[in-house]
Amino acid sequence: MAEPSRIVATDCGSTTTKAILIERRDNAYRLSGRGEAPTTVEAPFDDVTVGVLNATGELEELTDRRFLAEERVRTPLASDVGADLYLSTSSAGGGLQMLVTGVVKTMTAESAQRAALGAGAIVIDVIAVDDGRADHQRIARIRSIRPDMILMSGGTEGGTVQHLLDTAELLVAADPRPRLGRDFQLPVIYAGNSEALEGVREVLGDHVELLPVDNLRPQLDREELGPSREAIHRLFLEHVMAQAPGYDKLLTWTSAPVMSTPRAVGEMVQLAARDEGTDVLAVDIGGATTDIFSVFGGQFNRTVSANLGLSYSVCNVLAEAGTDGIRRWIPMKIEADELRNRLRNKMIRPTTVPQTAEDLLVEQAVAREALRLALIHHVALASGLKGVQQARTMADVFTQTGGGETLVDMMSLGLIIGSGGILSHAPRREQAALMLIDAFEPQGITRLAVDSIFMMPQLGVLASVLPDAAMEVFRRDCLVPLGTAIAPVGRAREGAVILEWEIGGQQGELQAGELRQVRLPPGETRQAELQPRRGIDVGAGRGRRWSGPVAGGAAGVIFDGRGRPLALPEAEDDRLAALVRWIRTVQAMPGGQR
Amino acid sequence: MAVAYTPGLRVSENAVIRKQRRLPMKGEVLVQPGRSVQAEEAVARAEMPGHLQTVRAAQMLQIEPQELQSCLLKRPGDEVEAGELIAQTKGLWGLFKSELRSPISGRLEEFSATSGHIRIREPSRSVEVRAHIAGEVEHIIEEEGAVIRARGALIQGIFGVGGERRGHLRVAVDGPEAVLHSEDIGECEGCVLVAGAGAESAAIAAAAEAGAVGLVVGAVRDEALREYVGHDIGVAITGQEDVLMALILTEGFGELPMARRTWELLTSLEGRLASIDGATQIRAGVIRPEIIVTREGGAEDAEQELPAQVLSVGSRVRVIREPHFGALGRVIELPAEPTEIETESKVRIAMVELDNGDEARVPRANLELIQE
Numbered sequence: 001m002a003e004p005s006r007i008v009a010t011d012c013g014s015t016t017t018k019a020i021l022i023e024r025r026d027n028a029y030r031l032s033g034r035g036e037a038p039t040t041v042e043a044p045f046d047d048v049t050v051g052v053l054n055a056t057g058e059l060e061e062l063t064d065r066r067f068l069a070e071e072r073v074r075t076p077l078a079s080d081v082g083a084d085l086y087l088s089t090s091s092a093g094g095g096l097q098m099l100v101t102g103v104v105k106t107m108t109a110e111s112a113q114r115a116a117l118g119a120g121a122i123v124i125d126v127i128a129v130d131d132g133r134a135d136h137q138r139i140a141r142i143r144s145i146r147p148d149m150i151l152m153s154g155g156t157e158g159g160t161v162q163h164l165l166d167t168a169e170l171l172v173a174a175d176p177r178p179r180l181g182r183d184f185q186l187p188v189i190y191a192g193n194s195e196a197l198e199g200v201r202e203v204l205g206d207h208v209e210l211l212p213v214d215n216l217r218p219q220l221d222r223e224e225l226g227p228s229r230e231a232i233h234r235l236f237l238e239h240v241m242a243q244a245p246g247y248d249k250l251l252t253w254t255s256a257p258v259m260s261t262p263r264a265v266g267e268m269v270q271l272a273a274r275d276e277g278t279d280v281l282a283v284d285i286g287g288a289t290t291d292i293f294s295v296f297g298g299q300f301n302r303t304v305s306a307n308l309g310l311s312y313s314v315c316n317v318l319a320e321a322g323t324d325g326i327r328r329w330i331p332m333k334i335e336a337d338e339l340r341n342r343l344r345n346k347m348i349r350p351t352t353v354p355q356t357a358e359d360l361l362v363e364q365a366v367a368r369e370a371l372r373l374a375l376i377h378h379v380a381l382a383s384g385l386k387g388v389q390q391a392r393t394m395a396d397v398f399t400q401t402g403g404g405e406t407l408v409d410m411m412s413l414g415l416i417i418g419s420g421g422i423l424s425h426a427p428r429r430e431q432a433a434l435m436l437i438d439a440f441e442p443q444g445i446t447r448l449a450v451d452s453i454f455m456m457p458q459l460g461v462l463a464s465v466l467p468d469a470a471m472e473v474f475r476r477d478c479l480v481p482l483g484t485a486i487a488p489v490g491r492a493r494e495g496a497v498i499l500e501w502e503i504g505g506q507q508g509e510l511q512a513g514e515l516r517q518v519r520l521p522p523g524e525t526r527q528a529e530l531q532p533r534r535g536i537d538v539g540a541g542r543g544r545r546w547s548g549p550v551a552g553g554a555a556g557v558i559f560d561g562r563g564r565p566l567a568l569p570e571a572e573d574d575r576l577a578a579l580v581r582w583i584r585t586v587q588a589m590p591g592g593q594r
Numbered sequence: 595m596a597v598a599y600t601p602g603l604r605v606s607e608n609a610v611i612r613k614q615r616r617l618p619m620k621g622e623v624l625v626q627p628g629r630s631v632q633a634e635e636a637v638a639r640a641e642m643p644g645h646l647q648t649v650r651a652a653q654m655l656q657i658e659p660q661e662l663q664s665c666l667l668k669r670p671g672d673e674v675e676a677g678e679l680i681a682q683t684k685g686l687w688g689l690f691k692s693e694l695r696s697p698i699s700g701r702l703e704e705f706s707a708t709s710g711h712i713r714i715r716e717p718s719r720s721v722e723v724r725a726h727i728a729g730e731v732e733h734i735i736e737e738e739g740a741v742i743r744a745r746g747a748l749i750q751g752i753f754g755v756g757g758e759r760r761g762h763l764r765v766a767v768d769g770p771e772a773v774l775h776s777e778d779i780g781e782c783e784g785c786v787l788v789a790g791a792g793a794e795s796a797a798i799a800a801a802a803e804a805g806a807v808g809l810v811v812g813a814v815r816d817e818a819l820r821e822y823v824g825h826d827i828g829v830a831i832t833g834q835e836d837v838l839m840a841l842i843l844t845e846g847f848g849e850l851p852m853a854r855r856t857w858e859l860l861t862s863l864e865g866r867l868a869s870i871d872g873a874t875q876i877r878a879g880v881i882r883p884e885i886i887v888t889r890e891g892g893a894e895d896a897e898q899e900l901p902a903q904v905l906s907v908g909s910r911v912r913v914i915r916e917p918h919f920g921a922l923g924r925v926i927e928l929p930a931e932p933t934e935i936e937t938e939s940k941v942r943i944a945m946v947e948l949d950n951g952d953e954a955r956v957p958r959a960n961l962e963l964i965q966e
Contacts, residue, residue, distance in 0.1 A: 316828030
C-alpha cells in the first residue's frame with residue numbers, strides 16, 4: 001500500500017467521542033483538525049457509531065473535507081471522500097472492567113493486576129488468599145461486580161495447586177455473569193501454575209469460558225505479562241467490544257483492531273520513551289479518575305487511581321488528603337469549613353468551572369494533591385518483584401515485606417506529560433508547569449509538556465500501524481512544551497547557594513528555598529552548564545557539573561531550589577508568603593501579577 | 595461541542611411519576627397490571643440464597659481429597675445443623691476416628707473430590723420490594739418487579755443520604771431562609787421534616803433521635819453531614835448509609851435558602867404522605883434524591899416531563915458557583931464568542947440580570963435553568 005495521505009482516528013470516551021484528521025503534507029504527517037460529539041453508547045441511542053458519525057461530521061465541517069459516505073467512515077479514500085485509514089480507540093461504556101485473582105496479594109495478585117492495568121483495564125477488585133475477607137464475602141463481591149473478564153493467576157511453576165482450586169471453587173459458587181451480553185459465558189484467562197490447570201478446568205466445568213495462557217509469574221523472580229496482556233486484548237475485541245452497543249458495526253469500519261483507550265495511551269508513552277531515549281511519566285487527570293503511565297528503564301507500568309479526580313471524585317481527594325492537605329497549596333486564607341463546602345458543591349455540580357481567580361487556585365490546589373496521591377499509588381505498584389529470594393513456603397511468603405523496590409526514579413525521569421482539562425487547559429501554561437513540579441517533585445533535569453487536546457489515544461492506535469507517523473504528529477502537534485525543570489537535590493540551609501548556572505549566555509546562582517524562572521521560548525534549545533555545590537546533585541552526581549541542552553517552553557526553564565521532599569513552611573503566614581512568591585516567580589498568578 | 599445540556603432539577607406540582615420497583619434477583623411478582631397499590635405494599639418477593647461457607651473437610655480430617663466421599667455422613671441436598679456430625683474417617687480398627695462437625699446450620703450443597711472441600715449454604719431469607727409510592731401497576735417485569743405509575747408532586751434534590759423512607763411532611767421552620775435549630779424539632783416521629791437554608795448539626799441529630807424519617811433542607815455544612823453520617827463521603831454514590839433518617843438537600847452545601855418554588859410546594863403539601871429517597875449518584879446515569887407526594891385520580895391533566903431545556907435570552911436561571919453562588923436572575927444576553935473571565939480562561943458566558951438588580955457575567959456552565 002502506498003503511504004496513507006489521510007487518516008481519520010476517533011477515541012470513543014465515556015462522555016465525548018473525539019475525531020482527529022492527520023494528513024501527509026510536504027513529506028510529513030501533521031494534525032489537520034479535530035471534531036467532537038457526545039458519546040452515544042447509552043440510551044436513547046445505544047449505538048457508539050452515532051457519536052462517531054457526529055464527531056466525524058464536525059471534523060468534516062471544520063476541515064472542509066468529506067469522510068462519510070453511506071452512513072460510515074469510508075475507507076479507502078475514493079473521489080476525495082473518505083480516508084486511507086480509519087482507526088479507533090474506546091473507553092466508552094465504562095471501558096474494560098476486570099476482576100483479577102492471585103494467591104498472595106503482593107505477589108501473583110499484584111503481577112496479575114499489573115498485567116490487567118497495562119492492557120488498559122479497570123481492575124474492579126483483586127481477590128487473593130490473604131486479602132482478609134471470608135469466602136462468603138468474596139463470593140458476594142464477585143457476584144455483585146459483573147466484570148467483563150477475569151484474570152486468574154497464582155502459583156509459580158511447580159508451586160501451589162490447592163489455592164488455585166480454591167479460587168476456582170469461589171468462582172463456581174459466585175457464578176459471575178458478564179456485564180454485557182447475557183448469553184455468553186464469562187471469559188476467564190488462566191495464567192497460573194500450569195500444574196493446576198486440569199484441576200481448575202474440572203472445577204470450573206462449563207460455568208465459564210476458560211482460556212489458558214502462560215503463567216504470568218512462572219518463578220518468584222520472573223514476571224511474564226505479555227501473554228496475559230495479549231489474551232486480554234484479544235478478548236476485549238472478541239467479547240467486550242462485540243457485545244457493546246454498535247461496536248459490531250464499528251469493528252467493520254476500522255482499518256486496524258479497535259484498542260482500549262488506556263492501552264493506546266500506553267503504547268504511545270512506550271514509543272515516546274524509546275524514541276526520546278529517556279524515562280517518561282504521563283498522567284491523565286480527569287473528573288473521576290487519574291491514570292499514570294510510566295516507562296522506567298524500559299519497563300512500562302500503568303496505574304488507575306479510580307477515585308482521584310477533580311469533579312465526581314473531588315471529595316475523595318478531600319477525604320484522602322484531608323482539608324489541611326489541600327489548604328496547604330492555596331495561596332490565600334480560606335476557612336476549612338468554606339473549603340469543604342466549596343468542594344462539595346463542585347462534586348454535586350461537576351460541570352461548573354471556576355470563575356474567580358481564587359476559585360481557580362483552589363481547584364489547582366486540589367489537582368496538586370490528586371496528582372501527588374496518584375503518584376504515590378503508582379510508585380507502589382510500579383515496582384520490581386516482591387517476595388523474591390526469601391520465599392520458601394507459602395507461610396513465609398505471607399509475611400514478606402522485603403524486595404519490590406519501586407522502578408520510579410525521579411532523577412532519571414526525562415519527560416513528564418500532563419493531560420486532562422486542569423493541565424491542558426490551564427489559563428496559563430506556567431500554572432500547568434508549577435502544578436506538575438509541586439505534585440511530582442521531579443529531580444535533576446526534567447522536560448515538562450502537556451498533551452494539547454488529549455490525542456495520545458488516537459496516536460497510540462496509529463502507532464500500531466504507522467509508528468513513525470504517530471511519532472511525527474506526537475512531537476509536532478500533540479505535545480505542547482512547557483519547558484524544563486531543574487531541581488538540584490541535597491541538603492542545604494535556606495538561602496545558601498546550591499547551584500551556579502549558565503544557559504545560553506545568561507548566568508546566575510540558585511539558592512536553597514528559591515524558585516527561579518529563565519525565559520526560553522517553545523521550540524528553542526540552549527546549552528546549559530550547571531555546577532552544583534558540594535553534596536548537591538543535579539543529575540550527574542553530587543557536586544558534579546552537568547552540561548547539556550535544555551528545552552524551552554511556555555514556562556521556560558524553572559530552577560527549583562526548594563529541596564526534596566518539598567516541604568512547605570509550617571507557619572501559615574510564611575507558607576502563604578512563599579506560595580505567592582513562587583506562583584508569581586513563574587508568572588502563574590491568575591488575573592495578572594497582582 | 596454541538597449540543598450542550600444545561601442541568602436543572604425537576605420541581606413539579608402535578609407530574610406523571612413512574613417508579614420501577616425491582617428485586618435484586620429473580621423472584622415472584624405479587625401484583626397484576628392495572629391494580630392499585632399502596633406505598634407500603636409488597637409488589638415482588640424473592641428468596642435470597644444464604645451465604646455459601648467452605649469447609650476444608652479433607653484438610654481437617656487429614657485425608658486425601660478423593661477419600662472425602664467415603665467419609666461423608668451427609669449427602670448434597672441434606673439439611674445440617676450447626677455442630678452436627680457430617681463426616682468421619684474410618685480410623686484404625688474402629689479407633690482414632692477423625693470427626694467433622696458442621697460449623698453452621700444450612701444445606702450441604704456440594705463436595706469436591708478435587709479440592710477436598712465441602713460447601714454448606716446458610717438458610718435463605720426472604721426479600722421484598724415495596725411499591726414505595728401509591729399508584730397503579732402500569733406493567734410488570736417478569737420475575738423481577740413492576741412499574742408503578744402515579745401522579746402527584748415530584749421534587750428532585752441535589753444531594754442526599756439514606757435510602758427510601760415514607761412519612762408525613764411537617765414544616766419545621768418559618769421560611770426558606772430559616773435555619774433548623776434543635777428547639778424547632780418537637781414531636782416528629784415518622785415525619786419528613788422540611789427546613790429552609792440550613793440545619794445545625796445538633797438539629798439533624800435531634801430530628802433523627804426524635805424518630806423523623808426524613809429531613810428536606812436547602813443546604814447543610816459539609817461538617818454537619820460528616821458528623822451525621824460518621825465519615826467523609828468520598829465518591830458521590832449514596833443511599834446505603836447506616837443512618838436513621840434520610841437527609842435531602844435541595845440546593846447544595848453551606849447555607850443556601852431553599853428555592854422559593856420548592857419551598858412553596860413542600861409547604862402546600864404539609865401533612866401529606868411523602869415517599870422520599872436520598873440515594874444520589876453523580877456520574878453516568880445520574881440519580882438525584884427525590885420527594886414524591888402522590889394524589890388520587892388519573893394522569894390525564896398531569897404535566898408531562900419537559901424536554902431538555904436550552905438556555906436562551908429571557909431564561910430564568912440560578913448561578914451555581916462563586917462569586918454569585920445561589921443568586922437568581924434572568925439571562926439578558928448570550929454572546930456567541932468565548933469571553934475572557936477573571937481566571938483568564940476564555941469561555942462561553944451569559945449576561946445575567948440578578949434579582950438584586952446587578953448585572954453579572956457568568957460562564958454558561960455555571961448556570962442552572964429554573965422552571966417557572
